[in-house]
Amino acid sequence: MDNGRSMPTDLILIRHGETDWNRELRFQGHIDVPLNDTGHEQARRLGLALAHELVRHIVCSDLLRTQQTAAPAAQQLGLPVRTTVTLREQAFGVGEGLRAEEIREKHPEAWDGWLRFEADRSLPGGESTRQFHVRVMQALADIAAQYADGPVLVVTHGGVLDMVWRTVHGLGLDGPRQSDIPNAGINRIRIDDPAKPEALVIVGWAETAHLQGLGPQPSYDQRRHLKLS
Numbered sequence: 317m318d319n320g321r322s323m324p325t326d327l328i329l330i331r332h333g334e335t336d337w338n339r340e341l342r343f344q345g346h347i348d349v350p351l352n353d354t355g356h357e358q359a360r361r362l363g364l365a366l367a368h369e370l371v372r373h374i375v376c377s378d379l380l381r382t383q384q385t386a387a388p389a390a391q392q393l394g395l396p397v398r399t400t401v402t403l404r405e406q407a408f409g410v411g412e413g414l415r416a417e418e419i420r421e422k423h424p425e426a427w428d429g430w431l432r433f434e435a436d437r438s439l440p441g442g443e444s445t446r447q448f449h450v451r452v453m454q455a456l457a458d459i460a461a462q463y464a465d466g467p468v469l470v471v472t473h474g475g476v477l478d479m480v481w482r483t484v485h486g487l488g489l490d491g492p493r494q495s496d497i498p499n500a501g502i503n504r505i506r507i508d509d510p511a512k513p514e515a516l517v518i519v520g521w522a523e524t525a526h527l528q529g530l531g532p533q534p535s536y537d538q539r540r541h542l543k544l545s
Contacts (some may be wrong), residue, residue, distance in 0.1 A: 323464055324506050324507060324508045324509075325459075325460040325463065325464055325466040325467075325468065325506070325507050325510070326466050326467040326468070326504065326505075326506050326519070327456065327459065327460070327466065327467065327468050327469075327470050327504070327505050327506070327507065328366070328369065328371065328467055328468070328469045328470065328502060328503070328504055329470050329472065329476075329477055329480065329503040329504070329505060330362065330385060330386075330469065330470065330471045330472070330500060330501070330502060330503070331472065331473060331474050331476075331477055331497050331498065331499055331500065331501060331503075332351070332355070332377075332379075332381040332382045332384075332385040332471060332472070332473060332499065332500070333351045333354070333355030333356065333357075333358035333359045333362070333381065333384070333385045333499050333500045334351065334352055334354045334355035334358060334499045334500070334533065334534065335349045335350065335351055335352055335355055335381055336349070336352045337349045337413075338355075338499060338533075338534045339352065339534050340415065341415055341416070341534060342413060342414060342415055343408045343411045343412050343413065343414055343415075343416075343419070344381075344405060344412065344413075344473075345405050345406065345407050345408040345409075345411070345412040345442070346379070346404055346405065346407050346412065347412050347413055348379050348380045348381075349379075349380070349381055350380050350381060350384060351380075351381055351384045351385065354530060354531075355381070355384070355385070355499065355500070356384065357530065358385070358499055358500035358527060358530065359384060359385045359386075359387065359388050359389075359500060360388050361500070361526045361527060361530075362385065362388065362389055362500045362502070362526060363387075363388025363389040363390075363391065363392045364388075364392065364526070365502065365525075365526035366389045366392065366393065366469065366502075367389075367392040367393065369393075369467070369469075370467055371389075371393050371395065371467050371468070371469045372395075372463065372465055372466055372467060372468065373395065373398070373463045373466065373468045373469070374386055374389065374390050374393070374395050374396070374397045374398065374468070374469045374470075374471070375397070375398045375399075375400060375403070375459055375463075375468060375469070375470050375471075376397055376398075376399055376400075376403060376470065376471035376472065377399065377400070377401075377403040377404050377405070377471065377472050377473060378399040378400060378401050378403075378404065379404060379405070379473075382399075382403070382471045382472060382473070383397065383399065383471075385471050385500060386469070386471040389469060389471075393469075395469075400455065402451060402452075402454070402455035402458070403452075403455050403470065403471075403472040403473070403476060404473065405472075405473035405474070405475050405476070406442070406443050406445070406448040406473075406475040407438075407441075407442045407443040407448075408438075408439050408442045408443075409438065409439040409440050409441030409442030409443075410422075410423050410426060410439055410440050410441055410442070411423070411426075411430075411439040411442065412442075419439070423439070423440070426439050426440050427439075433445075433490055433491050433492050434490055435449075435488070435489035435490050445489045445490075446489055448475065448479065449479045449482075449483075449489055452475075452476050452479040452480070453479070453483065453513045453514060454513070455476075456470075456480075456507065456513050456516070457507070457510045457511070457513035458510075460507040460510040460513065461510035464510070474493075474497045477495070477497045477503060478493045478495055478497060480503075480505060480516070480518075481494070481495035481497075481518075481521075482495075483514055483516065484505075484516060484517070484518050495521075495522075496521070496522045497522065498522055498524050498527070498533055499533055499534075500524075500526075500527060501522045501523060501524050501527070502520065502522075502523035502524075502526075503518070503520065503521050503522065503523070504518070504519040504520040504521075504523075505517060505518055505519060506519055
């Protein structure tokens with residue numbers, strides 16, 4: 317019986333596979349960086365791991381690294397991939413393409429400001445965490461509303477997953493990233509009401525059994541930057 321309540325939508329969230337810039341700890345942002353060999357192998361294994369999942373739709377960021385990550389799963393599942401700019405990584409402005417040390421050298425004032433990890437600060441030309449959070453939550457709400465018959469496989473970026481983690485755990489938008497977000501890891505969330513995407517639930521996080529034997533991933537810990545200031 318229809319009681320006027322929305323049905324929950326299950327989303328399987330994936331951070332893209334590894335790139336050379338992940339390995340070099342560069343700020344990728346909106347720059348279109350391809351997967352490296354490890355990333356392609358992660359994507360292949362991810363596709364096999366998801367082959368028997370009950371997935372009805374696939375949506376990913378329009379950047380190449382997410383599309384390459386989604387491709388093996390799309391082939392296994394026999395589904396098309398829809399891309400959207402709304403699932404892109406946070407924009408880092410002048411910092412994109414640079415390592416932390418390079419930003420500090422080239423843009424010292426901007427770097428010092430960014431190290432405060434305040435919700436309304438951004439690198440020049442970039443996106444504040446608050447702006448990014450609004451974009452991410454709206455993107456997820458749109459997906460849940462459009463594909464209410466999910467589950468939906470969503471291939472995106474580490475920053476997007478960080479916004480989800482913070483929202484679920486009530487951490488606020490200030491401060492460095494705290495969650496574990498491995499490349500090509502499997503994360504599962506449920507949105508009970510697309511009109512209230514902030515009321516989401518984490519069902520599973522950072523599943524990496526399918527990646528065993530590939531060696532350690534690049535360790536991106538924003539808290540390490542505090543030691544550089």
